[in-house]
Amino acid sequence: MRKEEMQLLTSALKYEQGHRRRTQHILKVYAMAGLLGRARNIDEKDQYLLNRRAVVHDIAIKYCKENCEDASAENQKKYCGMLTEKFLLEAGYDSECLPPVKYMVYHHHDYHIEKDILLQLLVEADIIVNCLEEGCEGKDLDCISGIFVSQAGKELFDSIIKKEGR
Numbered sequence: 001m002r003k004e005e006m007q008l009l010t011s012a013l014k015y016e017q018g019h020r021r022r023t024q025h026i027l028k029v030y031a032m033a034g035l036l037g038r039a040r041n042i043d044e045k046d047q048y049l050l051n052r053r054a055v056v057h058d059i060a061i062k063y064c065k066e067n068c069e070d071a072s073a074e075n076q077k078k079y080c081g082m083l084t085e086k087f088l089l090e091a092g093y094d095s096e097c098l099p100p101v102k103y104m105v106y107h108h109h110d111y112h113i114e115k116d117i118l119l120q121l122l123v124e125a126d127i128i129v130n131c132l133e134e135g136c137e138g139k140d141l142d143c144i145s146g147i148f149v150s151q152a153g154k155e156l157f158d159s160i161i162k163k164e165g166r
């Protein structure tokens with residue numbers, strides 16, 4: 001793990017101040033994005049980019065809960081850019097790496113826009129983890145399954161989520 005990534009992950013975990021679900025969610029999406037990126041054979045540079053996006057993808061939730069009425073996707077979009085910038089710069093990343101990370105954090109719930117492969121892999125990692133955390137009751141699994149593009153993501157979704165509880 002690179003120094004900046006270690007610093008970013010540490011500060012994102014500390015920021016949650018022991019909130020169990022969000023702290024574990026960061027770790028799970030970080031690990032799942034790492035797995036999907038490696039399964040897809042993306043290069044190291046892209047893997048590091050995906051990793052840092054995975055760490056901060058939900059960074060606005062706590063801020064919105066403390067400063068807005070709720071942490072709706074709309075509110076998160078208002079503040080995720082500012083928070084992403086703050087966390088990345090404090091972790092030692094260059095300012096030139098900010099735009100693609102901010103873009104991905106902003107759009108990670110926009111399932112039906114055209115996506116580059118890194119945003120796609122983050123969306124897939126987040127969906128798998130969310131389904132594991134929340135369960136699948138009432139969810140249209142075939143519809144969710146249709147969001148997946150990567151082979152590894154599809155296989156994991158089918159094996160872990162569709163067969164949950166069998």
Ligand SMILES: [Fe+2]
Pocket residue numbers: 025029057058126
């Ligand atoms: Fe998430």
